[in-house]
Amino acid sequence: MDRIRIVGGHKLHGAIPISGAKNAALPLMIASLLTEDTLTLENVPRLADVIQLQRILGNHGVDITVQGKQPGDVANRGATLHISAARIVDTTAPYDLVSRMRASFWVFGPLVARMGEAKVSMPGGCAIGTRPVDLLIMALERLGAEIEIEGGYVIARARKGLRGAEIVFPKVTVGGTHTALMAATLARGTTVIENAAREPEIVDVGECLVKMGAKISGLGTSRIVVEGVSRLGGARHSVLPDRIETGTYAMAAAMTGGDVLLEGARPELLQAALDVLVQAGAEVSSTNEGIRIARNGAGIAPVEVTTQPFPGFPTDLQAQLMALMTRAKGTSHITETIFENRFMHVQELARLGAHIHLDGETATIEGVERLKGAPVMATDLRASVSLVIAALAAEGETMVNRVYHLDRGFERLEEKLSGCGAEISRISG
Numbered sequence: 001m002d003r004i005r006i007v008g009g010h011k012l013h014g015a016i017p018i019s020g021a022k023n024a025a026l027p028l029m030i031a032s033l034l035t036e037d038t039l040t041l042e043n044v045p046r047l048a049d050v051i052q053l054q055r056i057l058g059n060h061g062v063d064i065t066v067q068g069k070q071p072g073d074v075a076n077r078g079a080t081l082h083i084s085a086a087r088i089v090d091t092t093a094p095y096d097l098v099s100r101m102r103a104s105f106w107v108f109g110p111l112v113a114r115m116g117e118a119k120v121s122m123p124g125g126c127a128i129g130t131r132p133v134d135l136l137i138m139a140l141e142r143l144g145a146e147i148e149i150e151g152g153y154v155i156a157r158a159r160k161g162l163r164g165a166e167i168v169f170p171k172v173t174v175g176g177t178h179t180a181l182m183a184a185t186l187a188r189g190t191t192v193i194e195n196a197a198r199e200p201e202i203v204d205v206g207e208c209l210v211k212m213g214a215k216i217s218g219l220g221t222s223r224i225v226v227e228g229v230s231r232l233g234g235a236r237h238s239v240l241p242d243r244i245e246t247g248t249y250a251m252a253a254a255m256t257g258g259d260v261l262l263e264g265a266r267p268e269l270l271q272a273a274l275d276v277l278v279q280a281g282a283e284v285s286s287t288n289e290g291i292r293i294a295r296n297g298a299g300i301a302p303v304e305v306t307t308q309p310f311p312g313f314p315t316d317l318q319a320q321l322m323a324l325m326t327r328a329k330g331t332s333h334i335t336e337t338i339f340e341n342r343f344m345h346v347q348e349l350a351r352l353g354a355h356i357h358l359d360g361e362t363a364t365i366e367g368v369e370r371l372k373g374a375p376v377m378a379t380d381l382r383a384s385v386s387l388v389i390a391a392l393a394a395e396g397e398t399m400v401n402r403v404y405h406l407d408r409g410f411e412r413l414e415e416k417l418s419g420c421g422a423e424i425s426r427i428s429g
């Protein structure tokens, strides 16, 4: 199993190219199930989760070709995928594939919408809370699917196709909104999705669906209206930049001090996080090339933050912010409202010398003068990168074990950070 070795204490200086967003690339790939024609996706990040989803889609009969480099390609541009679901040969998504990646459950909506049936394994437990799929099932039921749960599988049937309906989500859910939106594109009549998620990745998927011929209004608001069409066609779409990767490297730059340009990053995708970084003492500016983040001399100021659905502060940056606050001059409070148990990083950060006290949903972080390197264990995707941020500022060596979590969501992390002066390397085996 690979490990990452970091020797802390180096300021970051330079440029980091931001990759395409994992959380948009995955549902965009899944949207290919809605059409017989080819969907071409550009700027797809090279991540373990993308490869895993290629396997899952392959099991349904989807052909995916990854285009080689073309003349004039920018070195850091993501992959181009040509995805064709001309013939879906199997509408079952088995346990051994779905259990490895929760978002693969999202094939459910498109399969029922196009094929009138789907049998998808329940995703199972997860390190960051129970993460149920009841609201995704509710959305399809509202659209007229008959649902049964049998042997750990959710089975949906809609022999005569789906029909438009009003879907009111009792809480904001990204996966629920993706599912409702994709399924509604091929339903007969009008669907209204109330309390829809407003995350930029939903807007990106919606814009791609519109290019494929879907009729959608209200993207980016909490009320999305979809007029069903009888078929969708192919399209070409470029994945938007990853706001979580952007925020992660912004926190790393704020943590070590220095001056970093996050190339291709778009500030409107993470304004709440940038505001918090400014409160913490970082200088943030937008340029034509991306976002510049610097911290020179000034210490890190403590903050009070509560995670919220977009446009609030994202839960996917909570662990990284906590790492930053371990070195603040004073006491911070971070409240997690989206996922229970999303504090697996706390005990690992403590191994580096952080002072964090947990009380229900709220973590109280007392900033310390120095962190000290230690062996730590990656527990989930965002938690593991918070350990990297802490290690960049810790004295001595930190060894991060179980880095396969990082490979699920961060493309070429060691390369991007070492390019800015960090002492970080991967030890294979």
Ligand code: UD1
Pocket (backbone or CB within 6 Å): 022, 023, 024, 026, 102, 103, 129, 130, 131, 132, 133, 134, 135, 136, 137, 171, 172, 173, 174, 175, 176, 201, 315, 316, 338, 339, 340
């Ligand atoms: C997506 C993101 C994940 C991010 C999360 C919240 C992807 C691939 N993953 O996950 O990185 O952390 O949004 O921004 O895009 N819930 C239910 N019932 C359901 C579905 C969700 O109760 O059927 C609850 C969840 O337990 C959670 C809340 O709703 O408390 C939000 O979850 P949701 O937005 O659905 O997260 P995901 O789509 O799984």
